[in-house]
Amino acid sequence: MAQQAEAARRAPLTRERVLRAAVDLADGTGIDALSMRKLAQSLGVVPMALYKHVANKEELLDGMLDVVVGEIDPPVADADWQRAVRQRILSARRSLLRHPWASRVIESRTAPTPMVLQYMDSMISMFRAGGLSVDLTHHVMHAMGSRILGFSQELFGTPPPGVDPATLPAVDPETARQMAARYPYIAEITTRVAHDDASVVGSGCDDQFEFEFSLDLLLDGVEQLRRRAWTSRGGH
Template sequence: MMAGRGTSRTRLSRNAVLGAAVALADEQGVGGLSMRTLAEDLGVVPMALYKHVSSKEDLLDGMVDMIVAEIDPPLEGQAWKTTVRSRILSARTVLQRHRWARQVLETRTTRTPAVLAYTDSFIGMFLDRGFSVDLTHHVMHALGSRMWGFTQELFDAPGPAAGPSVAEDARVDTASGSAQPDAAQLAELARRFPNVLRIAMASAHDDGVVGRGCDDQYEFEFALDLLLDGIEGLHARGWTSART
């Protein structure tokens, strides 16, 4: 049994339980987190936790609330684009600190008050700076999960359609920029998926194209700035979704 972070049941509180759960997930991943392992870590019996969290789902919701609280508040006195960009990159920093959080966020069906407060504040960054409700609605759809600091990467993993002989044995590591398939595998990739291969192998982009290769942080900011520039243009033109 691991040494517990807690020493007495009387010291338990909801915040203490959630903080311990976040720390445990940071260390071991969320997959191994259970009420039993958390109780062991705190040095209490599992039933003691249920005085503070009603279920595993309540625990996960509370953990999300804990990390949302780490996201920086909106900047004061700044242009909307600077404020939104800074907030999104702060959320990304938080998710990089808590690698398990993206998986949990994607599975939440309950919007807790903390999550709703963050969403409300995020929408306010647009409305308070003169955006129409109509444009803000569509902006939120366009930004999607970026408001939480993540988006699905283009080359997260090989698709199943490629088949095990190509997708598993001829991987291209776009994050580090190193290619591992041999000549025969490259030839097969080129025959079956020529356009995918061209992009996946473009790890040394020209400075005028992307600049630093397939670095996750760079690609995230590139797409974010592309969106914000487009949104800025729509706002300046008084764009509306009304059909004419």
């Protein structure tokens, strides 16, 4: 095993190897801990050697994102458009769940990477092949938002990186009572749902279920619009 590890470290440095090592490092230590110096150490090279393959940290992040998007399954052949789109998006979600840092990188980008553009173009082609007009497809892409890449931007953010939700101060009973009196419908929802502490949607929510529920709701609604030959005001 030691000889295999040493042989891997001595393998010629390529852009693909640099990006894959960066993805592995981010998976293990988190995106905030990733640096060119640590990446170079993991590859057994000096930091300057990395710059022959990536110009800077931003290009590295773009390339890492392309690696993650490249793991998404190709479209399913011979399937109706809803099932094909659903399966592709759930594959994207699985890819992002394998790399929890990736959604943050996506949100930080000011322009889509080549692989993201290719993925988006492929998704649009699936909608069009399913009979959606250009007009409807345009609005569907807006409605889908980040869900098209397998994650949803929730109403309230998650705790900062490294903060365990279980360590956050609990609400005392009297404050909870006052809040329930002031916001009765919020209290009704939050006290009657089974809890999933790991949810990014909030305490009381099952992330995967909520994601698939929202996705199915959107896709079913889009199919109804397609059947009605819906167009937006002005047709764009």
